[in-house]
Amino acid sequence: MATSTYTTPKNSLKCVEWMWQANPNPFSSSEPDIWNHYSDVENLIIERAYSNGEARAVLDDYYIDFQANRQISNTDDYKQRPVKRVVRNREDKHLREERFVDLPVSTERFVDLPVSTEHSFGGEYGWVSPFIIEVRRDLKLEPDELPSKKPEMIPQLVEQAAQGIIKEGKYIRKEEEAKELANMLREQKNNGIEQVWQRCAYIYSLESFLYKTLNATMRLVGDKEHESVWRSKIRTLGPFCLLLWDDPCNKKAKTKKTLYRGANLNREQIAKYEKMAKNNDEYGSFQAFTSCSRNRQKAEVFGNTLFIMEVVIAFTADLVGLSEYPNEEEELITPGVSFCVTKVESDRKINRHLIYLKLRQRFSSK
Incomplete structure (x- = not known):
């Protein structure tokens, strides 16, 4: 795989992990401490603010007060939990x-099969993902019009993908997380398709709402009861999906x-x-x-x-x-x-x- 030119975002996770105390009463001296991980994107937001010497990091539901080492609710200052910064080797990270x-796959249609045996291929779609086909139709792309073949379309497609991520984030109250992902993608806006794809793959690999929402949407294709649901996501998730699918490195x-x-x-x-x-x-x-x-x-x-x-x-x-x-x-x-x-x-x-x-x-x- 051609990754030699890839550079991680300036604010990558590296060896730092932020955690919050999750036991029922985090200030009890009798309860054993339980520490939960923040999502990858929340970690990026927190660590950047910490490294920049800011007083706090703002997340979607909470903010982190670095002086007090507390997670505090954005709507109720009395809802607080201790946080800590952990330095460890990348190899020590917890498995997900x-x-x-x-x-x-949709559990209702395929009884939790991890794949579709009915609607994934064949018919008018041939052997290409139906969701990809519909995204290309919505973008009015000709068969040979892909970012890997037509570099001039990359900046606009990246911007569409970034805006779509933000819209999806707002929908599920993950706007701060979405803005972090969108800005990460925009950093590659004026670069070649290899760098753009590698950034998309990096973003997809992060623990965030994006990969979960994208895959849950794609599994609904072919389900008549949920057709309006997945079609409503074509303009928001479609551009990012197309960039990730149009892999120039493999x-x-x-x-x-x-x-x-x-x-x-x-x-x-x-x-x-x-x-x-x-x-x-x-x-x-x-x-x-x-x-x-x-x-x-x-x-x-x-x-x-x-x-x-x-x-x-x-x-x-x-x-x-x-x-x-x-x-x-x-x-x-x-x-x-x-x-x-x-x-x-x-x-x-x-x-x-x-x-x-x-x-x-x-x-x-x-």
Whole structure:
């Protein structure tokens, strides 16, 4: 992956982490201390204000008083909790279970399958993510009009993406977090597509509302009951999604690679995969961007099921050199990658269900 020209934002997380005391009574001497992590973006906001010698850092629901080492509610000064600044090695960072376990599909339609077997591909969309197709239509782009092929469109598309992120942030009362992400993206506005994509990948790798909202939206495509929901997000999330999807650093599909992802599945959900395993001609595809790990041991920590995915030929992106969490060994599967189930079994030694998938890209180019 071409990451040699990549530079992290000036205010990267590096070795600093801010935490807040979460036990019911944070000022009790009898209760054991419980410390929770701020989100990555909140950490960036707090650390920048701290490094600049400011008196406080303003978040969406609270502000941090550095002199008092307190988190204080923006609406009630009596709601306070202690905070602390922790310096540690990047390798010591906590693993993010939600990122590698949440199931990237609508639970009502596909019974928590981590992929869609009905609407992800085929028909008028071919093998490209339907959400991407609709974003390109909304932007009135011709087939050959992509930022990787038409650099002059990059500044405007980056600005549209930044404004869309802010609108989504306002909608869920995460405006400060959204502005931080938007400004981070705007820093690359006048650079080439490689730098822009790498910044998008870095932003996506952060723990924030953005990757969750984007993927939840993309999983709804094909669901008639929620069509108005995902279509309402095309103009806000679409530009960022397109920039992330139009990856100039991974132009060739990957082969001969194995990826892993944990999940919590019940008996009914596992039966769905067992049924697919009986028909090698039955394919589904990933609806959204899907985070996996190249490290089996780390993926096994999460859930009661382990997906073991053999990449026959598919577009994926190695995020290790871009992520603030290199120890996760994150690999991102591109929306629209198809799969078949080859085997489902149980491993009593590790107390996990094992589901084997083969990943295959039906189109070799975008």
